Amino acid sequence: MTAPTLTASGLHLSFGGIRVLHDLDLEFRPGEITGLIGPNGAGKTSLFNCLTGAYRPEKGAILLGDRPLRGLPPAARAAHGIVRSFQTVALCPDLTVVENVMMGLARNHHAGWLDAFLPLPRGRRERAAMRTAATAALAEFGLVDAADRFPAQLPPGNQRLVEIARAIVGRPTVLLLDEPAAGLNDAETRDLTRVLQRLATPDLVMVVVEHDMDLVMGICDRIYVLNFGEFVACGTPAEVRTDPDVVRIYLGSDDD
């Protein structure tokens, strides 16, 4: 099934008079990996926060297909299949690695409170199914051996991969990855690249905020460039790479 397109139009966001996003029009299509790049403070994470409902933009519309998302709280947007990873790894230290990944499936399961307190078959089946799916997601990143360890026992790069496993395990409609390669070594980045390319199917809208230009240019079908909350350029990696404005404000010019 093809995922609906995620669009944002006329998006405005400011904090105490400081303009964070200004009149943004963006379209994220299924089957594509869309890159979102820009210098620090460009508004990339703020845009993610608007898309997931953590921030409420003052103006503008956000649509998932024909469905307006503006005004929906984050949990309701998660129920529509919009999930994200975080710039700073947000794993629960009290849950094991596999349990953290299982939380990516929570919205798809509905065992009740009695199942939570009593050893009823439905609760046991649910937990077993969640664990199986979470272990398969960890296997994508070669982390099955770490399943029963706690996040603090893993190196930072692996923690980030666990967070991405949590994001993808529930087969989301929209996947927003905030600096997924931060802190990864070369081998881990290659694993991540492979997984992201495999995920780029018509049933998923994928948006990646990333400072690793090799990764962005290598995997993205389209790239949006932001600067001070404004849209600067959009195009294929080849077009963005040669866009004079982008070269000047972000990638650096030959004169620098």
Next chain:
Amino acid sequence: MSESIGLLHADKRSPADAMRLFGGPALRAALAVALLGLPLVVAPSWLFTLGICFANSLGVLSVSMLVRYGGEVSIGHSVFAAAGAYTVAILEVRFGVPLWISLPLAVAVGALLGMAFAWPSRRLSGIYLAVTTMALALALPEIINAADAWTGGYEGLYVAQALLPAAPMGLQRYYVALLLLFAGVYALARLRESRQGMALLLARSHPAAADAFGTRRTWARLSAMAISAGIAGAAGASMAYASATVSPSGFTLWTAIFLLVGSVVSVYGLTLGRALLGGAFLTLVPQMLASSGAWIPIFYGCALLAVILVGHYAPKLRSLVERRGRGRSAP
């Protein structure tokens, strides 16, 4: 307090370490069996004290549950315990309802009261929430006295109905309190493995991440408070049955503070051993110090300080000893 909770959870421990910290399954089973067999070897007067100790342990467990899963501290859990205790007592005295029917109602009343409190205070946290819960505990005895037509006022109510008519009442009071404590520990162990329990833990440590995966913060706050207050309601019912009486003097601000103290002494533990440690500190230590006269508060304070310091430094001392042991055995 939140920071110390964070530190408590941020230590780099493996599941095996965690098991060692809280006692392995064999140790827990041995403890449970020993408690079940204790009436065979102790004097009947001790059964009464131990029954109250188990009820207090369950109360301690309810406070620790809120700390662990909600990340919040309550100085008002005596209110939820009182709700459970008076539910059992009023239903028995006024309507002749036996414990096996009134107990689930006591849990439900506690949980509903917890939700009723959590909803308006859902955006409060830390010291602000703690002080708000304290306000409840302050007002409670007067509320109970004012409703004396139902509660018996200052004199309270007597809980006397046997659960099993043929069994000695002393033994019943002991075993009901003990089995309720077992049930509380078991239910919380199950909760830790459940989707809801994991969602609560994620919501406590990373609310934004929990939000992003479909767990609403309000749901998390209400759920943690309702479960905690429901267990406190069960603890109140247990206290009523184990002590045979319910009166306002059993549910003062001091009761709430000592439940919190017990929770701190147990290092917010949710296992049988940890809960018993907290409950024993509330029940058995004052009993042992009873002959000390005016020195009781001083000795109690010293004991409290000693237990907290041991709880704080024991893991560090253990790791130091282990490191030295490894250093000696290295070639």
